[in-house]
Amino acid sequence: MTNFNRRQFGLMFGAGAAALALPTYLRAQGKPRVVVIGGGAGGATAARYIAKDSKGEIDVTLIDASEKFTTCFFSNLYLGGFRDFDSITHGYERLQSNYGINKITAFAKSVDKASKMVILADGSSVPYDRLVVSPGIDLIYDSVEGYSEEAAEIAPHAWKAGPQTQLLKAKLDAVKDGEQIVMVAPPNPYRCPPGPYERVSMMAHMLKAKGHTNSKIIILDPKEKFSKQGLFQEGWAKYYPGMVEWYGPDVHGGIKSVDAASGTVETDLDTFTGALLNVIPAQKAGMIAAKAGLTNDSGFCPIDAATMRSDNDENIFVIGDASIAGAMPKSGFSANSQAKVAAMIIRSELTDSKAFPAKYANTCWSLIETNDGVKVGAQYEPKDGKIASTSTFVSQTGEEDSVRKATYEESEGWYKGITADMFG
Amino acid sequence: MQIEATAPISAILLFLSSMTVGAQEVDPIRGEKLFKACSNCHEVGEGAKNKVGPHLDGVFGRTAGSIDGFKYSSALKRAGEEGLTWSAESIDAYIEKPRDFVKGNRMSYRGMEKAQDRSDLVAWLERISLNSPSADINAESTSEVVGFAAAVLEMDGDPDYGEYLSGDCVTCHQISGQADGIPSIIGLPKEYFVRSLFEYKTNVRQNEVMKNRVVNLSNEEIAALAAYFTGIQPQ
Structure with missing residues (x-):
């Protein structure tokens, strides 16, 4: 046969x-x-x-x-x-x-x-x-003082998709105009480098769509910079003016602790309070x-x-x-x-x-606002015992709307493709 | 009404400019511009060939799924067998929402929302597909691409190696031939497949994801991929 x-x-x-x-x-x-x-x-x-x-x-x-x-x-x-x-x-x-x-x-x-x-x-x-x-991944809950598996039922991480994601969605939908969202971003290395910032974009989109433009999303980040930073910050200024504030360690001085019950995060600079607190802790295998x-x-x-x-x-x-x-x-x-x-x-x-020589690839698409997608990617090969990139690309700031729309549509095609590739 | 008389079909366009659809005038000049979204996959005009999609010469009045040698989805073939022919109305309905019009077809296009856009495009397509072609709509590969491709087409690609390398492609391009925003790449003519890759490499086609893949492929690897993908039949 x-x-x-x-x-x-x-x-x-x-x-x-x-x-x-x-x-x-x-x-x-x-x-x-x-x-x-x-x-x-x-x-x-x-x-x-x-x-x-x-x-x-x-x-x-x-x-x-x-x-x-x-x-x-x-x-x-x-x-x-x-x-x-x-x-x-x-x-x-x-x-x-x-x-x-x-x-x-x-x-x-x-x-x-x-x-x-x-x-x-x-x-x-x-x-x-x-x-x-x-x-x-597994989450290292105690990498953020005051955070725990129990606290995640109040202040979801939603960094493993499932009930946590639904919990975060329910809490997001309950945020009233003028109320604040605080995200504690994870330190490197973590799953999905642009993920926290795409999430902020999507939360801002949801707030804006409901007319809740008096609300604000504060990101407290232990990192000095993040994936696709220029693209996200350009998008936040364009679509969500005054709604997103990102603080790196040189501003907040260090994240001291969180308290899920009161929705507060203590930093060297100040105490931040949110109606919704999204804590994404450090991660391990x-x-x-x-x-x-x-x-x-x-x-x-x-x-x-x-x-x-x-x-x-x-x-x-x-x-x-x-x-x-x-x-x-x-x-x-x-x-x-x-x-x-x-x-x-x-x-x-x-x-x-x-058997053939190993070749690897990655592309990460992120959505900033309706029909505004961005991407970053690279090809990789083993080199000197490590997986090293052989070429890379990233979306540019100031791209035309049609390019961003095509990038978003491409990401939808990719989702269909990879899930077919995973599950048959 | 002012017409920019640069296109070789300007006489027809002058005539068409008085046509109306509903209350609004159709604008075939806009239609020609809108066709750019289609032209990555469809050729139209004298000598038009099948590419990712079938050529559109004489498409009006044609039974759906009926061009010999083009590998249609079974869904579109069946629609043709059941009596679907292409007319201004059916093309309009198809391009409005391709996925809904014939379920399971493989046209990787999300749809043209605005009725005016569709009217303009169909008006232009109707004339161009029946009459003399506009010179610039079939942008041929550059001589650089043709040269690159010729070297690969002489090679006997290893389909087993191609199958392994295809792992990088099928994360986005579904091996079933289904297309949902990213085109199908199975069962294409070999020359077209190979040229397309070099077109990404040389920015004739612009897509950073594709370019990034192709710059890392040797001629041997492109030949292997072509041997593998062109040998797969859509189901």
């Missing part, structure tokens, strides 16, 4: 899916096994590419604690009213039915590297020949990465730039936000790109398929 089309291909795997419903120990006899932890931009892509390209030769299991995945990317557009929540939430059904991937909805508790097993929360184990770890012994002192996972293989274990690959990927930012696009390199290497090791 050399000439099957994609639909037949899907049907073949559909038939295979029934066989895969057997208990773990009965199936995959002799087949190499890949287990992927984390069903986001990195993990879902890795699982899909390994299953798709190995054409059934590799048994692929995807472990994620959630039934559905809400993308962090475009969650700001949900805040701004450009997207509904369902449109940024995706299921794993097609990965199962069309690619024969075994999805386990469970929390991965630890990894027994010696016996090559992932241990689930219920104590059961899932054996692997190669493991892909793509858990995204998702918990399983540390439990599996894959992190270093930075809290993230060192990897080999040519393969995404963990420096700490030859059978484990770490991709996405949890990895230390040199010049690549922590983004969904980066994770998707890294997943394809890891998938290609893993296949070559398990099925002798051809």
